Amino acid sequence: MNENVYFECRKRAAIHNERLNSRAGAAEILGISESTLAHYELGITKNIPVDVVVMMAEVYNAPELKCIYCKSECPIGKELPIATEAGNIEGITVRMLSGLEDEKIDKIQKTLLRIAEDGKVEAAEREELKEMVQSLDRVYKAITELRMMAERK
Structure with a gap:
């Protein structure tokens, strides 16, 4: 069946x-x-x-x-980086918080500010921007898992 x-x-x-x-x-x-x-x-x-x-x-x-x-x-x-199943709370927490470590967030913030400073994304900056988005996508996926878990009654 x-x-x-x-x-x-x-x-x-x-x-x-x-x-x-x-x-x-x-x-x-x-x-x-x-x-x-x-x-x-x-x-x-x-x-x-x-x-x-x-x-x-x-x-x-x-x-x-x-x-x-x-x-x-x-x-x-x-x-979109959407999770389709929620793991356990421990795994979700580890994945989400490892992506939100101060060092990683600081690097993303500094890189984004440097790229945005002149109001243009130059060809050489595109790869950095892509890596930054991939890093944030992993956090976003963990957040969607957490949302699913929170929506369950």
């Missing part, structure tokens, strides 16, 4: 809400047909409406569904 993240999240949520054990119960809560939910869970329907994904994320207490949708379906989100 081609079970996917929508199915997995519903089954995980069924531990706390027995109506979610069946597609019929979940579909009723979500306000969609059972066959539509089956198509989503089996991967038959490739483009699930965003409002349904948001509803599933809320009903299933699975904020990662929104991030997965953005990362896989949205052409803009595909390019």
